[in-house]
Amino acid sequence: MSGSSASSAAKNVVILILVSIVALVAFGVLVAKLASSGSGVDLGKTTMTEEAVAARIQPVGKVKIVEGGPPGSRNGKAVYEAICISCHGTGMAGSPKFGDASAWGPRIAKGYETLWGHAIKGFNAMPAKGGDPELTDDEVKRAVAFMANAGGAKFEEPKVAGAAAGGAVDPATKGKEIWEGTCQACHGTGAAGAPKLGDKAAWAPRLKGGADAAIAIAIKGLNAMPPKGGYAGSDEEFKAAALYMINQSK
Template sequence: MGSSSASAFKSVVGIIVTALIGVPLFAYLVIKLFTSGMATDVTSSTMTKEAVTARLQPVAVIKVVDGGPPGSKSGKAVYESVCMSCHDAGLAGAPKFADAGAWAPRIGQGFDTLVKHAISGFNAMPAKGGAADLTDDEVKRGVAFMANAGGAKFEEPKVAGAVGAAIDPAVRGKEIYASVCMACHDAGLAGAPKFGDKAAWAPRLKDGVDNAVAIAIKGLNAMPPKGGFSGSDEEFKAAALYIINASK
């Protein structure tokens, strides 16, 4: 075999060897590059249940605090988060929850006295049961919840803004006037007596306030029933009285 043929043969062998070694090596390096950092060490602190859960939380997740915004805890929520620690087992002389015999003499002292003791502290019980962040109304709800379970019939203070919460009729009347009645009564449109105009309202009130309210509920002339207000008659009455009181 000539020297040129030998050289050509060596070149071919070199290419084949390079291909056999180089291609797998290249593939390995590529795989290593794209899987770098993917090895999982289950003993690592980053792989604990808590750490994994934290990483899986949605972006901007909102954590809801038990009991809602300040001042909104119900009596049951106050009991379960604060009072239960002593009243559930009757520790340090605390009357046990739902123990009518233990609660009877305390209920006999009246709601105001029980609330005063709960807010200021009494015997071994610290002020507000040790939960200084509770509002007075929340403490009252907690007292009512526990006492009622022991036989009382106290009423828990309503949460402001909650369904069923007491609303000042004058405040509600003003709101309805501003959203509905003002459209006509502010400027006296379509024969509507102007707000605060005593002379215009006098003949409409000659048969009494109740009669004027009843007419307004049914509607009169250009005014539709309740002035177009879609709420209850009781709510509309608050608006009517708000207008009438401003015109007496």
């Protein structure tokens, strides 16, 4: 093989590649034209029903994962950035755009409760909870406050701890908190004959009738154990603290 025929072979390969690229591009344009003329749905038009819009865009929110803490504890910014931004970031489907005071003004005038009510239940093309059923109501409320406040409102996000706003509290976290604040004084040390946390031998006889029975006794008080251990909160919260202790003691 001489050098010149090798280089003309190389030239042929280059030409072949160029021709293929041109053919592919032409084919692509043709397909795109066919698809847009034949599908009957023109994305640029606003004639789709709101249901159709919702159905089309709903999955956008569904696949997102909200970062920034365990479920229930995420703040408005984290929820907005994971879920709501997919529509409200751009004003998609007629949603009030983030930071657009003129779009948010009339919404804000409806009041915080109406707005979060709509955001939780859904409102026209706005899917319930932005399409993410995993969000807690408080998380949606926080995202509403976060968005509305960026549009000129002064709503207060429900506290992340949840208790003050009556939101869902993670019982394990709450139980530990109460135990450390109230029960530890006796049950951490065994003071006054209290069964210690983690002392299986001390707990076994008390748990023979089940944890619920032991908790019911402790709510009423037993000898040196004052009613609810002196805890002033609800029975529900006392129970969370008791379970925190019992679960580590059997």
